[in-house]
Amino acid sequence: MKPASFDFLCPDTLEEALAALADGGGDARVIAGGQSLVPMLNMRLARPSLLVDIMRLEALRRIETSGDEIIVGAGVRQAELEAWTDLSRDLPLLAAAFPWLGHVQTRARGTVCGSIAHADPSAELPLSLVTLGGAVSLRSRKQKRRVEADDFFIGMMATDLAEGEMIEAVHFPKARPGCGYAFREVGRRHGDFAIVASAAIADEKGLRLGIAGVDDRPRVFPLPALDNDQFDDAINDIAWSLNARDDIHASARYRRELVRSLGRETLKEASRCRA
């Protein structure tokens, strides 16, 4: 359980980091908090030839408000955003999601953008980003581009990130007055990855439900009001439309049941928060 060898670069500038990633091809990798990458190195599921440590780049260590978005740079650790003074006002969905994300000890190191890049299908931050309708800023030596969250996650731990590209920041839409937000999940133990996680938004347009842990990536759906007689059929259709699978943690049937019951509870809570 020890990593294979690799070169290590701790660049002084973002340009230097991007040049190393561009020259390294697919074999060079960013290391941020290391909370997902180092286990993969230890188990030799990842064998990069070069690691580029981005945690000393001051330019990436920012939490900023720009218009109706909160921009979180790639150097921001999960615990730092969790402790940000405006979190419960501007990003109440994240305030509700953080306690579920691993442990105090992993949030102290892990970054927000690292979780987005890792794209675990049951992860809380990708689910929150997709449900809020956020976006990701990508940067390579040659170009900058912005990708909507829903287009960024393309499959099981697979994203739209191209070779030589890194996430520079993620953009979370700021909470609007009159909207309700809620987050809930079911896991085996506190701090484990979710079997099913759900995020809900209630606003003047209606209800939205995001689900992680069932399909190969987080998915979001509109729903009719809870007291509408179409509601039960609608949430049941969602449960069946996700590609639920049996694995050692839970059966597909149990996951579908969680989508229906946990989804309803989360939507109820979001609607209550709105009122």
Add this chain to the structure above:
Amino acid sequence: MPRLNAARKHTIDFTLNGKAVSAEAENRMLLSDLLRHEIGLTGTHVGCEHGVCGACTVQIDGKPARACLTLAQQVRGSDVRTVEALAPDPAVLSPLQAAFRRHHGLQCGFCTPGILMSLDALLREQPDAGREDIREHLSGHLCRCTGYATIVEAALAAAEEQRKEETPNA
């Protein structure tokens, strides 16, 4: 900094338990192995090496973190504290350690160094920590012996003792 070659060892300067240290390590070396094998501080234990058990927990810049998920290269310039920093003197336990002893907060002791480092950080940051905060911090640790109840009692006792000391006339 220049690119560090995989085949060689490189010097890493950091602060360890209050003292400046300069250690030599390959890029692939984990902080847990640097502490145990190169520096000889074996108080930090290693269980799973994938972040789950918590035995290797140390403090990096005051925050509890997994030494097994940290490359030695990543602590360059940081302030690292291990369980060896807790006792003020080889013959004297820290108040938290003494509470563990009084309340039977350990049996085999494998999980103990990591748990102590998490709880030490908690009690420093949140002197009014209660049962729920302690349980939340313990959720990042596995103990196969105690059943956790005695650990929670020990931590509550240490927190209370610390509060009394800080307000001696209260």
